[in-house]
Amino acid sequence: MSEFDTLGLSQALNDAIAQAGFSEPTPIQQRAIPLALDGHDVLGLAQTGTGKTLAFGLPLVDHLLAQPGKPAPKTAKALILAPTRELVNQIADSLRRLTDHTKVKVATVVGGQSINRQINMLQRGTDILVATPGRLIDLMDRGSVDLGQVRHLVLDEADQMLDMGFIHALRRIAPKLGTPRQTMLFSATMPKQMEELSRAYLTNPQRVQVSPPGKAADKVTQSVHFLPKAEKPTKLREILSRDTDALTLVFGRTKHGAEKLMKGLVADGYNAASIHGNKSQGQRDRAIKAFRDGTVTVLVATDVAARGIDIPGVAYVINYDLPEVPDNYVHRIGRTARAGREGEAIAFCSPEEGDLLRQIQKLMKVDIPVASGTAPAPGTGEGVSRRGGGNRRGKGGGGGGKPANGQPAAKRRRPRRHRAA
Structure with a gap:
């Protein structure tokens, strides 16, 4: 029996976790997953390399598995924003390992790739959209994506998004999202602006911190x-x-x-x-x-x-x-x-x-x-x-x-x- 079985995830997802080779949740996963499953907004702080992707990805997939119906054209049920193309691809790859044999579809939109191909992909709709903010706004401006059905928002590496000026993009994206929604914000560091960001976009968030901000991995x-x-x-x-x-x-x-x-x-x-x-x-x-x-x-x-x-x-x-x-x-x-x-x-x-x-x-x-x-x-x-x-x-x-x-x-x-x- 995997220790993931004790976190409250569905049996179908626990089977996918076992098949993907995960057996023991990390501290950030142990603490964040039950809170996210209960529908809380989550502010997660943990050093890099500690499993933040599954900390938000597992409860997100679990919620979507329980929702009936396919996404409508141009829509997404969940949106994950990340600051770089590499991180978007990394997140999507991790989630696809869990959703390969389920109805949940994962799509990505990033700069540096054909926007027409991304427009065609979005025409079919998707359950989870992982995106860089700049390309997402390009698609919004073209009328190629409708974010009104998004009920789950994840901001990954949010501190880097602040450093890179993505707060301006977030201010354009957030009002287009559906409500009510669950928002999860994950980061390795906690600059002062992060408190302001969490107050602006999270509602009564549960704070999960498993290591002091700015601390390197123990090994x-x-x-x-x-x-x-x-x-x-x-x-x-x-x-x-x-x-x-x-x-x-x-x-x-x-x-x-x-x-x-x-x-x-x-x-x-x-x-x-x-x-x-x-x-x-x-x-x-x-x-x-x-x-x-x-x-x-x-x-x-x-x-x-x-x-x-x-x-x-x-x-x-x-x-x-x-x-x-x-x-x-x-x-x-x-x-x-x-x-x-x-x-x-x-x-x-x-x-x-x-x-x-x-x-x-x-x-x-x-x-x-x-x-x-x-x-x-x-x-x-x-x-x-x-x-x-x-x-x-x-x-x-x-x-x-x-x-x-x-x-x-x-x-x-x-x-x-x-x-x-």
Whole structure:
């Protein structure tokens, strides 16, 4: 007997869970699923890699299995919003493992793919629609989707949606949804704006928190190397050479820098690929598949991938460039030590990034162990320019160009920026 059997899910869904290979619910699943089954709005907080997708996905599918009738053309019964294409695909794949032999249909709409194909798919209606907000609004503007039948709304990785300015899109989408409805909001961190978001869109929510916001997964071993920017390429290759077969995720700050770094690694004989905002959806999907399969062992990414990669076999996460937003460090290193495994997170910190590291350690309430070098004194560096001016590397480096979103900081929160998400 599976421990999922004790949570109140239907027998049909428990059978699907067993067939999918899940046997023991995680803490966030144990606490959130019964509340969601009872119809409560849920505010779920848990570190990455702890099973938030099933925490909202299982009760959502359970509710839909109990509802009679097929969805009408252009409609959906449930809407899941996520900030990136990769995360949308990850969520949909997880849900399809549970709904393959049921009447519940799962569909996705994201930027970077044929909108006409998505219009045709929506014409048939769907039970669960998983979407990025930008593409969903494009479809709404064309009259290709009717959200009036949505009675379940899920906001996944809602803090990243706030960081990326999706609040403007949410303000357009929410009034089009049906009422009454159940809303579930899940996140790994809890910035101040999240409280405002929960008050605006959740009704008497039940708060489920299984770890302090900003806390890394327990089985992640962290370390930091203090070194000049020009020495980062050499240190990266030194680390990669220690275990050439291990799956390693390397994070850069900019699209240009990630691509340059990847090409330098390939030239040096490493099996590397990259994903960032300048890549088409097909290119990103192929790179992630090759990484999952082990054909590619080094994946260089910007933060577009920080929450869209659910690959249990990732052994190392290397922060080649520290993120400008401290919360993103938590999400980056959450790509390793998933599903109970162990993993290692290695950070490079140049003198210019000293303040960024201090912000990360303040958020996490820990001092990251020093692997080499000496930490710069507070205030000795100016941090990293948000316009990309401080990111240039030497030969083989990983920086340069615009920020990963391709726009200067002053324009980041313009709502039209997300049309291609």
